[in-house]
Amino acid sequence: MRSVWLWIAVAVCSLCSVRSGSSDGFEKPRDTLILDTELMASKVSMVPLTLIQGADSKGAVCLDGTLPGYHLDHGFGSGANSWLIHLEGGGWCDNHSSCEFRKTTRRGSSKFMEKALNFTGILSNKPQENPDFYNWNRIKLRYCDGASFYGDSQDEGSQIFYRGRRIWQAAMEEFMSLGMQKADQALLSGCSAGGYASILHCDDFRQRLPLSTKVKCLSDAGMFLDAVDVSGGHSLRNMFQGVVTVQNLQKDMSSTCTDHSDPTWCFFPQNLVSDIKTPMFLLNSAYDSWQVRQSLAPSSADPRGVWKACKSDISRCNSSQLQFLQEFRKQMVLALNSFSASPQNGLFINSCFTHCQSETQDTWFAQDSPKLDGKRVAESVGDWYFDRTNNVKAIDCPYPCDKTCHHLVFQ
Numbered sequence: 513m514r515s516v517w518l519w520i521a522v523a524v525c526s527l528c529s530v531r532s533g534s535s536d537g538f539e540k541p542r543d544t545l546i547l548d549t550e551l552m553a554s555k556v557s558m559v560p561l562t563l564i565q566g567a568d569s570k571g572a573v574c575l576d577g578t579l580p581g582y583h584l585d586h587g588f589g590s591g592a593n594s595w596l597i598h599l600e601g602g603g604w605c606d607n608h609s610s611c612e613f614r615k616t617t618r619r620g621s622s623k624f625m626e627k628a629l630n631f632t633g634i635l636s637n638k639p640q641e642n643p644d645f646y647n648w649n650r651i652k653l654r655y656c657d658g659a660s661f662y663g664d665s666q667d668e669g670s671q672i673f674y675r676g677r678r679i680w681q682a683a684m685e686e687f688m689s690l691g692m693q694k695a696d697q698a699l700l701s702g703c704s705a706g707g708y709a710s711i712l713h714c715d716d717f718r719q720r721l722p723l724s725t726k727v728k729c730l731s732d733a734g735m736f737l738d739a740v741d742v743s744g745g746h747s748l749r750n751m752f753q754g755v756v757t758v759q760n761l762q763k764d765m766s767s768t769c770t771d772h773s774d775p776t777w778c779f780f781p782q783n784l785v786s787d788i789k790t791p792m793f794l795l796n797s798a799y800d801s802w803q804v805r806q807s808l809a810p811s812s813a814d815p816r817g818v819w820k821a822c823k824s825d826i827s828r829c830n831s832s833q834l835q836f837l838q839e840f841r842k843q844m845v846l847a848l849n850s851f852s853a854s855p856q857n858g859l860f861i862n863s864c865f866t867h868c869q870s871e872t873q874d875t876w877f878a879q880d881s882p883k884l885d886g887k888r889v890a891e892s893v894g895d896w897y898f899d900r901t902n903n904v905k906a907i908d909c910p911y912p913c914d915k916t917c918h919h920l921v922f923q
Contacts, residue, residue: 574621574673708736718790733800747807864914
């Protein structure tokens with residue numbers, strides 16, 4: 513069963529690059545290549561795609577000009593007036609050619625989006641799989657703008673539309689019209705580039721809802737660090753600089769940051785999370801597999817392939833490589849100090865070699881899911897959201913101490 517859910521982790525995981533100029537494909541784990549579709553069909557609910565009609569009249573379109581879309585599974589019972597908005601991830605495009613390529617994929621065009629999606633993990637409608645949010649209105653907002661729902665410009669010559677901010681606005685208006693404007697409870701979540709988007713839009717989400725609504729935000733695998741790679745360079749900083757430049761993001765950034773810092777610096781979540789006013793929960797691995805593979809040891813920084821085995825399977829890292837990863841973990845923990853000081857915020861930072869843990873049943877809430885302080889991810893997030901426990905802030909001991917982890921292994 514675990515291999516099935518690990519396959520889902522790969523299928524829904526929002527980042528990693530196996531194609532030059534793109535940042536949204538995951539190589540398959542070596543032991544999870546076979547998928548029993550009949551078993552899958554019996555375990556998950558399929559939720560149809562809905563396009564936001566009229567969004568194009570507001571300029572809220574995907575990279576190729578098509579309508580943005582979402583999947584909604586309606587709430588019921590005690591959760592009928594509670595709303596969970598989950599933002600899809602899928603990397604970024606950081607230059608003209610990669611954005612042009614994304615126009616031909618589900619990451620840049622609703623023409624290529626799946627007509628129905630499996631809802632698992634935090635999106636599941638089964639109490640045994642998702643104990644606190646199973647009967648809420650659960651929405652997955654599709655990602656097709658290439659900049660975490662943040663840009664608002666276009667490339668006139670190539671007709672590439674960088675309209676993530678307008679998509680966000682059009683989607684919020686749509687959800688409000690469907691009943692979210694009267695929500696008793698609401699949670700904005702997201703995975704990877706979507707988890708980063710939940711950081712970017714958290715306070716705006718709060719402001720759109722009544723003061724009486726209980727509103728919080730969850731970022732899963734969205735804590736991307738401006739770390740030095742194995743060659744001594746800054747691979748992720750270079751990528752983010754490209755995203756900021758190609759989509760002209762600096763014009764919409766807070767002047768509080770850009771007046772004294774470089775726009776790329778202002779795009780890193782580690783420099784934003786402490787200023788968010790709305791309660792937020794950060795779910796992340798201290799050895800995030802995407803960051804290890806694409807930020808710390810991408811092929812461009814490791815042309816001889818010295819890191820190939822290590823970044824595909826953390827158990828194959830040698831002592832010096834592990835020491836490098838331990839320093840990355842220390843940077844992650846240090847970057848969370850100010851955020852963690854707020855009593856309204858929550859943390860679940862484990863030491864698993866993985867990426868995105870809320871969308872996948874195996875890591876969200878299963879019998880043998882990863883645990884910190886004796887609690888699974890779903891239990892920790894639920895305790896924090898519903899204020900069942902004070903100070904939900906768990907940071908794991910360094911790898912390899914955690915025996916509950918589900919580590920990813922790549923081909």
